[in-house]
Amino acid sequence: MSILTALVAFAATALLVWMLIPVARQIGLVDRPGGRKTHDGDIPTVGGLALAMGVIVSALGMGFSDHVHPAFWAGFIVIVLVGTLDDLRDLGHHSKFLAQIAAAGLMLFWAGWHLDSLGRLLGDWPLTLGRFAIPLTFIAVIGVMNAVNFTDGADGLSGGLALNALFWFCVMEFSRGAGRAEEAQLTVAFFGAVAGFLVFNLRAFGRRHARIFLGDAGSLGLGFVLAWLMVSGAERSTPLFAPVTAIWLMAVPLVDTLTCSGRRLLAGTSPFKADRKHLHHILLGLGLPVAHAVGVIHTAAFVLAAAGVAGWYFGVAEYLMFYAAMAIFVAYLIAQGAALRVIEEGRHRKSGLQQEQT
Numbered sequence: 001m002s003i004l005t006a007l008v009a010f011a012a013t014a015l016l017v018w019m020l021i022p023v024a025r026q027i028g029l030v031d032r033p034g035g036r037k038t039h040d041g042d043i044p045t046v047g048g049l050a051l052a053m054g055v056i057v058s059a060l061g062m063g064f065s066d067h068v069h070p071a072f073w074a075g076f077i078v079i080v081l082v083g084t085l086d087d088l089r090d091l092g093h094h095s096k097f098l099a100q101i102a103a104a105g106l107m108l109f110w111a112g113w114h115l116d117s118l119g120r121l122l123g124d125w126p127l128t129l130g131r132f133a134i135p136l137t138f139i140a141v142i143g144v145m146n147a148v149n150f151t152d153g154a155d156g157l158s159g160g161l162a163l164n165a166l167f168w169f170c171v172m173e174f175s176r177g178a179g180r181a182e183e184a185q186l187t188v189a190f191f192g193a194v195a196g197f198l199v200f201n202l203r204a205f206g207r208r209h210a211r212i213f214l215g216d217a218g219s220l221g222l223g224f225v226l227a228w229l230m231v232s233g234a235e236r237s238t239p240l241f242a243p244v245t246a247i248w249l250m251a252v253p254l255v256d257t258l259t260c261s262g263r264r265l266l267a268g269t270s271p272f273k274a275d276r277k278h279l280h281h282i283l284l285g286l287g288l289p290v291a292h293a294v295g296v297i298h299t300a301a302f303v304l305a306a307a308g309v310a311g312w313y314f315g316v317a318e319y320l321m322f323y324a325a326m327a328i329f330v331a332y333l334i335a336q337g338a339a340l341r342v343i344e345e346g347r348h349r350k351s352g353l354q355q356e357q358t
Contacts, residue, residue: 013054013196048218083217145223248308
């Protein structure tokens with residue numbers, strides 16, 4: 001049943017991508033190169049729309065749409081529709097942020113999902129949130145959506161990171177047995193849909209660039225999906241995993257977003273201001289081709305998520321998993337600083353050589 005669900009979502013999404021590409025070109029739903037965007041030609045940004053429609057087709061066809069809370073469908077559709085309009089008309093950051101607020105509100109106040117506890121992060125006692133449960137969950141949901149959106153800067157990157165997290169969600173859901181099978185259908189459907197999208201987005205199969213992009217509809221939509229799975233999985237009457245496990249599942253986008261946003265705030269600029277200091281930019285600056293840089297990041301994300309799931313499976317103390325995650329975060333900060341210095345020195349040397357030649 002689950003394999004068939006994934007195949008239906010995969011086929012539906014791939015077919016919809018193929019059908020929507022010419023439509024996108026006709027109506028101008030494309031991403032044009034210029035400024036920080038260095039891709040070749042106008043690339044259709046209907047990946048998120050095709051992915052959403054593929055999942056809905058799968059949910060209706062396989063009969064599991066009723067097993068998913070309607071707040072999920074409402075929030076997801078809001079994000080995808082506003083994201084698609086933004087990709088088409090450039091609505092601006094405020095419209096997208098309002099859509100994120102609406103989707104997060106539906107999760108918290110209609111579905112009733114929110115984090116009551118962060119688990120045993122500091123010792124053998126649970127770190128309960130009390131009156132801060134709703135505001136902190138709200139911030140976390142918005143943060144995850146933007147973390148996925150921020151990683152959408154190289155062909156196959158954001159979709160691949162989402163696919164990795166969805167894979168491990170599936171592993172944990174099905175390891176719980178038949179009681180989780182119906183809940184897992186949604187995760188499986190998104191796994192298949194993202195895979196169908198990546199067929200057109202990865203630099204693979206002899207392609208030198210992506211044929212289609214996720215767009216804000218896709219990256220923010222997938223962010224909402226992952227946030228929903230993280231919060232609902234940690235806060236059910238029988239939790240699927242400990243809250244700290246979610247940190248490992250989303251380690252790469254979360255660390256990248258926190259470091260970039262923190263650096264911008266320290267510099268006195270908006271945390272949403274774009275720059276070229278994300279992880280994929282650093283790897284590209286060190287000389288890796290795009291496909292290799294994306295492969296390195298996917299490998300790191302897979303290993304870290306596997307470590308988190310292994311800790312959950314073998315019952316490693318939550319505070320030990322948390323301290324290990326923080327140690328990796330500090331190590332990344334140190335490595336990132338060193339890499340940025342190397343890149344800056346290389347630019348200075350290149351600039352000096354150009355001046356000597358002139």
